[in-house]
Amino acid sequence: MQKSGGAVIPMDNKDIVYLFGARQVQPAPREIFDEEVCDFLGKLSEELRADVRAKQYTDILTFAFFIRRANLKLMKERYADAAYMIGKGTVFHIAPSNVPINFAYSWVFGLLSGNANIVRVSMKDFIQVRIICDAVDRLILDEQYRWVEQENAVVMYDHAKKELTDLFSAQCQVRLIWGGDHTIEMIRQSKLPPRSTEITFADRYSFALMDAKAVLDSSEQEMSRLAANFYNDTYLMDQNACSTPHMICWIGEGEQYRKAQKRFWEHISKEAERYTLEDIKASEKFTTLCSYLMELDTKQTDRYQNLLYVISLNKLPENITKLRGKYGLFFQKEFQNVQDTLVHLNDTRVQTCVIYGVDEKEIKKEVIHMHMLGIDRVVPIGKSLDIDLNWDGYDMIRGLSRKIG
Incomplete structure (x- = not known):
């Protein structure tokens, strides 16, 4: 050629x-x-x-x-x-x-x-x-x-x-x-x-695990950085990448949830103004939203113009990996602690856990302690698309080579 x-x-x-x-x-x-x-x-x-x-x-x-x-x-x-x-x-x-x-x-x-x-x-x-x-x-x-x-x-x-x-x-x-x-x-x-x-x-399916108190304690500068990182993890690939989080799992208590969610999504909506939402994408996203609202047990849905939809869930579906957004459609659910969250994500299809305000080592230890079938990566928000020699649980160098004994 x-x-x-x-x-x-x-x-x-x-x-x-x-x-x-x-x-x-x-x-x-x-x-x-x-x-x-x-x-x-x-x-x-x-x-x-x-x-x-x-x-x-x-x-x-x-x-x-x-x-x-x-x-x-x-x-x-x-x-x-x-x-x-x-x-x-x-x-x-x-x-x-x-x-x-x-x-x-x-x-x-x-x-x-x-x-x-x-x-x-x-x-x-x-x-x-x-x-x-x-x-x-x-x-x-x-x-x-x-x-x-x-x-x-x-x-x-x-x-x-x-x-x-x-x-x-x-x-x-x-x-x-x-x-x-x-x-x-x-x-x-x-x-x-x-x-x-x-x-x-x-x-594969990926999700975010966020600490409500950490969001409330963050400075405006930190929140702007967080919003930019979340945008890069999600909107840049139209939420198509396997490592893009679709559901945000919140850890907190009492009023922390509502206040943290409001602050977070308001910053995301401002960041989303950079996103080009063509008519066909807007139509497809709205159709997807309507389908989910008919199927799921929802608490409320927040719309920030057409750029961002957030579905708050009362109850998780039996197969959580079916919760897949696109073009700025996300799900969220409140949990008591890390263990309470991970028990719903014990599935071989779960790939990346994107975190904010949560200890990375704690998550990895819990994955092992709970004998989980899924979660191959734990990374900070903004790093979900960063590829590495260790991907999806595979060591690519060792998997593609042979050792002479």
Whole structure:
């Protein structure tokens, strides 16, 4: 596959578009955190931070910050005792269609664990994907980074083309699927070689746990920062990300609940004025609101124009993970303490607990003490979208590499 002036030129198979890379990747397993790999990623970070187009997208700049040399060094230090670890071969990544930048993080996991990579991206024309792939194209013109083109490929093809998923699955030692349960079910119809393994990121649910007294005790400056962080966790992705909180669980007593909720949501409503709510989103959100009001046992619903709806619940449904908002629709419920809250969230689908005013270590200890099936992450508000080498309970480096005994 070749490119000319930024235009993609498909090669042999007209159904596959290569954004960059080889038509046939050449696996050459490397040691984890290989020096050549880290050097390339550090250079890619510099390239993206200098790119005028990239500067318009915070998710690209966040990714560039993630792969900067200093951070790669810190990540490598976490595996200082991991001797004789090498990539498994080729990783076939199926990226989701709801988070444009996800493909790049998945690819980095494959690179840092020492693998060649085939990354299938969505057919949606995300500008973030184009900007990153264009930056890679510029770098691989340099002879020292030619190996990147030989060992990697980012491809687009119609997801209905099962024969192409069959083709790439047959070539991989690990298949990495990002997507909902339906996507996983469809991809699994394509067989893997006998010794190949698979890591899946299925439908997940996330929530926030907030201390009412902490909100009341916060300064106006702290509240403004909290509102901005909550906005970034939720509105930036239209509440589509698996780690975005949908329900806010409040811990407190007496009048604390009402006063804290009022203060918090008023700050969120001001922050939400930055959000672009197209007509179709507004219509869909209102329809979703009406459906929930018919189904749930609610106390009240607060509307801050069309930008923010908050449904206060009297009683939780049997399946709490069905409480999913969009475009600025949230749920809230009051609880006595941490244990009282977590007992309702003992589900394998629960991924991230986003906290404010609550001790992170206390939550983690309770997850273990209560023998919980879910909650893989506990992070402060504003950090829910921060991806890491440990994701969904998986250690990505160890999961994508093999140890020579």
